[in-house]
Amino acid sequence: xxxxxxxxLIIGSGFGAAAPALRLSKSGFKVLMIEKGKDIQPxxxxxxxxxxxxxxxxxxxxxxxxxxxxYAEALGGGSGFYEMVSLRAxxxxxxxxxxRGNRLWPDGVDRNALDPYYDIAEIMLxxxxxxxxxxxxxxxxxxxxxxxxxxxxxxxxYAVKGCVGSGYCISGCIFGAKQSLHFxxxxxxxxxxxxxxxxxxxxxxxAIQPSIEETKDIRLISNIxxxxxxxxxxxxxxxxxxxxxxxxxxGGGTIGTAxxxxxxxxxxxxxxxxxxxxxxxxxxxxxxxxxxxGFIEGDMLSGRSHPGMIxxxxxxxxxxxxxxxxxxxxxxxxxxRFCPDGDGSFWGNANAELMxxxxxxxxxxxxxxxxxxxxxxxxxxxxxxxxxxxxxSLRNYYKQxxxxxxxxxIRNGCKVIKTHPVNHEGKMYKYIHFDTTHMIGxxxxxxxxxxxxxxxxxxxxxxxGLYVTDGAAIPSSLAxxxxxxxxxxxxxxxxxxxxxxxxENYQPND
Amino acid sequence: MGIKTNNIIKAKQGIFPxxxxxxxxxxxxxxxxCVLVSGCSTMRVLLDAYPERFKSDRKxxxxxxxxxxxxxxxxxxxxxxxxxxxxxxxxxxxxxxxxFFAYDxxxxxxxxxxxxxxxxLSIEQRTAVIKNALGSDDNSGKLYQGAIFMAQASFxxxxxxxxxxxxxxxxxxxxxxxxxxxxxxxxNTSLLAAxxxxxxxxx
Numbered sequence: 001x002x003x004x005x006x007x008x009l010i011i012g013s014g015f016g017a018a019a020p021a022l023r024l025s026k027s028g029f030k031v032l033m034i035e036k037g038k039d040i041q042p043x044x045x046x047x048x049x050x051x052x053x054x055x056x057x058x059x060x061x062x063x064x065x066x067x068x069x070x071y072a073e074a075l076g077g078g079s080g081f082y083e084m085v086s087l088r089a090x091x092x093x094x095x096x097x098x099x100r101g102n103r104l105w106p107d108g109v110d111r112n113a114l115d116p117y118y119d120i121a122e123i124m125l126x127x128x129x130x131x132x133x134x135x136x137x138x139x140x141x142x143x144x145x146x147x148x149x150x151x152x153x154x155x156x157x158y159a160v161k162g163c164v165g166s167g168y169c170i171s172g173c174i175f176g177a178k179q180s181l182h183f184x185x186x187x188x189x190x191x192x193x194x195x196x197x198x199x200x201x202x203x204x205x206x207a208i209q210p211s212i213e214e215t216k217d218i219r220l221i222s223n224i225x226x227x228x229x230x231x232x233x234x235x236x237x238x239x240x241x242x243x244x245x246x247x248x249x250x251g252g253g254t255i256g257t258a259x260x261x262x263x264x265x266x267x268x269x270x271x272x273x274x275x276x277x278x279x280x281x282x283x284x285x286x287x288x289x290x291x292x293x294g295f296i297e298g299d300m301l302s303g304r305s306h307p308g309m310i311x312x313x314x315x316x317x318x319x320x321x322x323x324x325x326x327x328x329x330x331x332x333x334x335x336x337r338f339c340p341d342g343d344g345s346f347w348g349n350a351n352a353e354l355m356x357x358x359x360x361x362x363x364x365x366x367x368x369x370x371x372x373x374x375x376x377x378x379x380x381x382x383x384x385x386x387x388x389x390x391x392x393s394l395r396n397y398y399k400q401x402x403x404x405x406x407x408x409x410i411r412n413g414c415k416v417i418k419t420h421p422v423n424h425e426g427k428m429y430k431y432i433h434f435d436t437t438h439m440i441g442x443x444x445x446x447x448x449x450x451x452x453x454x455x456x457x458x459x460x461x462x463x464x465g466l467y468v469t470d471g472a473a474i475p476s477s478l479a480x481x482x483x484x485x486x487x488x489x490x491x492x493x494x495x496x497x498x499x500x501x502x503x504e505n506y507q508p509n510d
Numbered sequence: 511m512g513i514k515t516n517n518i519i520k521a522k523q524g525i526f527p528x529x530x531x532x533x534x535x536x537x538x539x540x541x542x543x544c545v546l547v548s549g550c551s552t553m554r555v556l557l558d559a560y561p562e563r564f565k566s567d568r569k570x571x572x573x574x575x576x577x578x579x580x581x582x583x584x585x586x587x588x589x590x591x592x593x594x595x596x597x598x599x600x601x602x603x604x605x606x607x608x609x610f611f612a613y614d615x616x617x618x619x620x621x622x623x624x625x626x627x628x629x630x631l632s633i634e635q636r637t638a639v640i641k642n643a644l645g646s647d648d649n650s651g652k653l654y655q656g657a658i659f660m661a662q663a664s665f666x667x668x669x670x671x672x673x674x675x676x677x678x679x680x681x682x683x684x685x686x687x688x689x690x691x692x693x694x695x696x697x698n699t700s701l702l703a704a705x706x707x708x709x710x711x712x713x
Contacts, residue, residue: 048684050667050675053601090712111713129710132699140698147703157710164687175687296701301681302688311703312712321712329681330667333659347582347658348637352678355583355666359680427655480712 002241006032007221007503009230009245010194011202011260013037014077015483016470017251018185019121019490020497024249025192028503029221032195032243034232036256037073039198040080042182046172050330055171062255065423067281067375067388068435071253075198078253078437078483079180080172083306084158086127087480088118088488090315096370096476104373104476106447106456109492117488117495125159125179127484136165136303141296141363142324143309145412151313156323160304167328169305202260203231203240205248206267207463221246221501227465247465247497250443251490254279254471255377255384258442261453262379270462272453275443276377280477282438283371283394285401286325288338288417289409290354290361297360300326310480320369320401321479322408327364329355335435337428339418346420354417363414365405370477371397371434373441390432398432438482443472458493469493560613571612577629578615581636582661586678592670596660604660611657614650618642 010021013035025031037058040046047054058081061070072078094110097103121127132155135143146153159179169178176183190196206229216223226244233240250257258276265271291297298307303326311322327335337346340354354362375388388394409416420428421435445468446452449461458473460466469490471482478485563570575594580586586593598605619628619639628639643654668675668683675683695701706712 047672049669049672051669051672052663088711132702133694135695135698135702136693137695140695140701143702147701151703152706153703154705154707154710154712165693166685166687168684296695299692303693310710312706315712328667329676329679330663330669333662333666347640347662349584352583352585355679358666422659427652 003244004032004241005226005244006030007245008032008247008249009034009228009243010249010251011230012077012250012252012256012470013075013186013196013198014072014079014181014251014253014470015487016253016468016473016490017077017249018079018181018189019487020249020251020467020469020494021189021194022185022192023491023494023498024247025189025194027498028193029247029501031189031193032197032245033189034200034202034243035075035196035198036201036235036252037075037077037198040075040172040182042080042172042176042180043174046080046174048166048168048174049171050328052330058172062377062384062386063423064386064388065429066390066431066433067386068433069255069279069281069386069439070435070437071255071439073256075196076181076186077251080178080182081170082437082481082483083169084160084178084304085306085310085481086122086125086157086159086484087310088115089478089480089485090312092315092319093370093476093478096372098372102451104444106445106452106475109445109456109489114485114488114492117491118484120491121484121487122157124184125484125487126161126184127157127159127179129157130155130308134163135308136299136326137296138298138300138303138324138326138363139308141291141298142307142365144296145363145408145414146311146313146322148412149408151311151408153309153311153313156306156308156310158304158306163304165303167301167303167305167326170328170331199234199236201233201235202252203233203263204267205230205260205264205466208244219501221503224465224501247501248467249497250466250468250472251470254439254442257468257470257472258377259379259384261443262377262384268463268466272443272449272461274446274451274453276379278373278441278444278452278475279375279377279439280373280441280475281371281375281388281434281436282477282479282482283320283369283397283401284366284434284436284438285369285398285405286335286364286366286419287402287405287409288362288364288419289406289414290357290417291363292413292415295413298326298363300359300362301328314367314404315479318369318400318404319479320367320404322365322367322405325364325366329358332358332364336419336421339420362417363409365408367401367405368438368477368479368481369397369401370479373444373476375439377442388434395432398434438478440471440474440478440482440486441476443468444475445473446475457496458489467493467497560610564609564613564616571608573627573629574612574615577631577636578640578657579661579665581633581640582658583665583678584633586665593665595670596664597657602660604656607653611653614653615639615643 007030010033058074091111143153163177224246230243261275340350443453675681
């Protein structure tokens with residue numbers, strides 16, 4: 001079987017992988033990145049389309065009756081398909097505790113510790129707060145609704161430059177305005193010497209018994225023997241090969257990294273039993289309404305796909321933030337049945353009349369909250385399932401949050417639209433269902449092995465040189481979009497790796 | 511019952527190597543709703559036990575589908591070229607059960623309204639036929655829910671026409687951006703709520 005040797009193997013190419021890829025390449029290490037998804041050249045591969053045949057090449061998921069996790073599989077990970085919202089997690093996020101009163105985040109990792117890395121991430125992605133002049137109409141509508149009730153509402157921050165407002169952000173920006181990883185981290189890492197192989201899946205990781213003489217400096221990368229053997233597969237042709245690596249950075253995402261480690265259990269026998277567990281998901285709750293006559297109109301289609309605003313008004317009291325959404329028609333109808341109030345039918349005349357109001361009169365609100373890390377991925381034979389048990393606390397959270405969102409509508413004179421999330425059979429879910437792209441924590445950082453998979457430096461307990469730097473490492477819900485926090489934490493961990501290891505006689509070019 | 515159980519097992523093991531999220535569920539609805547039909551319906555599907563005209567008469571099937579879609583979405587233009595395309599598209603497994611679906615809806619139509627074809631019924635009558643199917647056994651309901659979903663996703667999503675999108679709901683499709691007038695409200699500050707942060711990040 002073909003074998004490849006490298007100092008550092010990076011598995012994945014999204015927010016969690018990109019920062020270590022760049023920092024380690026620039027530090028002179030031999031870095032190889034493998035990505036399961038397709039290569040993407042934004043100017044050639046992105047499309048403005050609602051065709052599922054295109055979208056499903058890149059957008060994947062895992063779900064059950066109570067929860068759905070969606071993610072991207074492509075070079076650049078979710079960065080090509082997300083809405084560019086780039087917000088720092090509030091300080092309170094880092095003080096969340098578990099049911100025993102133990103802090104979820106490791107000691108010393110908090111907003112202050114992450115702020116320097118948030119700074120770096122924001123510079124790299126050119127993150128800016130949206131100006132009032134650039135607020136899409138639906139964002140102004142949302143802010144007006146909040147103003148009427150005496151609530152605050154802030155302009156959000158985005159990784160965007162030169163937006164033309166086409167509204168197809170989540171199918172990939174064809175204008176180069178979205179500052180996805182294809183424009184910064186990945187090309188810079190390549191320039192620094194990193195090699196990327198796409199369309200290649202890491203199947204399993206095995207630990208190799210190291211042979212290091214105790215007298216040698218094990219911080220010098222050349223003194224470290226190959227510690228890990230990674231079996232890889234090219235799905236297109238079934239070809240397999242092996243990569244030997246001294247350091248591995250797992251950046252395949254909350255779902256991808258957990259699956260890989262669950263598949264590697266027999267080869268990494270000392271791995272924590274927390275792999276795949278403790279998934280937090282920002283408790284996304286959505287509601288839909290119709291604006292009253294005489295109210296300023298929104299526009300679901302013009303302008304960037306995220307409406308520009310976020311409200312922190314309820315963060316201290318309810319631990320939620322509220323934003324509005326501008327889904328394209330396909331995404332709207334595939335998310336839920338929309339039933340005009342008083343008419344239970346999700347099709348027919350009343351529904352068609354409702355859809356005619358979609359563009360300018362419909363408003364979608366969503367809340368993100370600090371729901372506890374209580375979901376998991378379980379493996380049964382060759383399949384994986386997302387598992388979330390709905391306890392009383394989660395039900396109460398859902399009910400109260402939904403009531404809040406609906407009350408924003410009602411007190412503004414809006415008509416509440418009944419919505420029913422549907423499952424893969426087109427049938428309504430029986431119970432409450434959480435649908436999210438913000439899942440995190442499947443291989444979380446912790447102060448001790450009994451509580452997590454890695455230490456606060458991202459290194460797996462019992463497996464030196466094996467790092468988790470993606471959403472899997474983040475231990476808690478954030479109540480804001482997770483991408484910037486994942487990236488900042490990955491920068492922090494990468495800085496630690498660069499500090500810990502070095503190459504002999506390396507002279508950086510810059 | 512054995513066949514139904516086997517189909518369920520096959521659906522869970524062979525057709526779904528991984529569960530998919532709702533973003534992927536156009537395809538999954540087609541697969542699942544078609545496999546898990548009712549016991550006797552399954553037999554009819556497996557044994558091809560329905561009249562030949564529903565297997566070979568494309569014009570008949572298309573008339574039925576157009577009538578179905580325009581009952582789901584009243585006002586959808588019947589001459590839209592891709593109005594029913596999704597049902598024939600072999601990317602979605604529904605196409606394998608298209609003939610059975612056309613037969614089933616015709617059968618229900620006859621049961622309720624006698625000899626008139628489904629496509630000859632008024633919209634109210636077609637609505638009643640569809641409601642009848644949705645309210646019948648669980649598995650038939652799933653098939654029709656899937657067909658309804660496919661109609662809505664295809665039509666409103668404009669999935670076969672990126673250029674035009676869906677004029678019915680003022681969805682323009684592909685574009686090079688919008689004019690400032692279309693995107694923004696000028697002088698919007700009087701409309702905006704007070705802000706609680708200095709830069710959008712909450713400390």
